[in-house]
Amino acid sequence: MTKKFLKDHCKQNKLYLTPYLNDTLYLHYNGFSTIENLEEYTGLKCLWLESNGIQRIENLDAQTDLRCLFLQQNLIYKLENLESLKKLCTLNVSNNYIHTVEHISCLPVLSTLQIAHNKLQTVGDIKLLSQCLAVSVLDMSHNLLSDPQILSVLEAMPELKVLNLMGNEVVKKIPNYRKTTIVSLKQLTYLDDRPVFPKDRACAEAWAVGGLEGERKEREQWQEVETEDLTSMFSSQQVFKPKIEVISGGTDEDEPTRNQGEGVHSFGPEKDSVLS
Template identity: 45%
Template sequence: MLAWYRLCKLHDLYTCPELNDVLHLQCKGITKLENLDAYTGLKTLYLEQNAISDIENLDKLVNLRCLYLGKNMIYSTLGLQALTNLETLDLAENVISTINDLSKLPLLKTLNISGNRLHTVDDIRDLAACPQLQSLDMASNRLEAPEVVDFILSMPLLYLRLMGNPAVSNYKHYRKTLLARMPSLNYLDDSPVFPKDRRLAVAFVEGGGVEAERAMRETIR
């Protein structure tokens, strides 16, 4: 209880841990997740830029909506299965090579797992079972095979960042294909998707290449 009390005093929080809904623990040199069981009311937890390697001891934080674990030393996505209310998860710039058990988070909408070590389509296959996922950032991993893009095409995403992976340059007509075959997508890599872009992409992919795209451009004009 003393550790919880000191933590609350240090950050000007309620001294009853369960009354706090946000906790900032960035850049604290934390190496192990512990002493958080009493923070049962937490909705947002910031833990970026520490030295955490394992996601553990979070089972009591069942009200958590947003969890930020970027820039740590995390190697696995295991340990989150109790956080069934989690909507936003940031795991950017860690050392994760495979996505596991995120499909057990039924409300997960936003995932940032950029700057990790994902390599093959099997490493990300668990994402297919995340029913609410809308925003996905997998930029700057090691995803290489064109099959990675084919896999993503089946996901009803609104936002996608895949830049910085070899799969982008290895996939013929990458941007046009995604815009044409992912009708809900409104942001791809570092650019928004405008209705004109999608009309041109659909013409190119489904209508017969450059000539069809040129004809659609004239129609729009």
């Protein structure tokens, strides 16, 4: 990742030749092993570095305006050197070799963390997520998590709305996984590959209080409400349905003649023009 390469890259991709004017760099699929020579690119807001051979997160001190950092599919073993990225909103480090979530509490506005397909395994590996108070989207799918106690860490994330844990052993170890997780995470609107609708939450909470019977009663109540809504909607459609007026047949006097309506000349004999 030399300065010459970066300048040539900007030229070939019709970006600004003045480094600090660029707000996005697409440096993915280039085989880089090191992040370097970005000091002059101080205006970057989005940096694509996926699918290289990068081994460390480093040399990003000048990118203080960076909002999105894409480092998926590299050879990164550790989260580090992120302290200068105070405005970072999205961090993607999926498909790496990260064993521990660390050094990200320094990212005060981080809202999306994608760390799927890594080596996270224990509660201790993810405990510092509880310090990520702004994270609302968290993808930890396809790691090695197996301890149901990870829910205690996730419960401490007040803004968490979207969570993906698919591909982890813990999904099988948490009894009634989906309902338990929905009850535990009060702000959740999407879990794994499905949304969490208000009905889902109400039924899960009824189950937590009254077991299967409580859940059954809650579902029946929702069914009644949904039926009433459908009936009301159907009735409204009937009220506003346009009335079709039936037009009855009229006399010849009610209809314009063909000659008058269409302006067609009559070629028949007229009384005053008959030749004797």
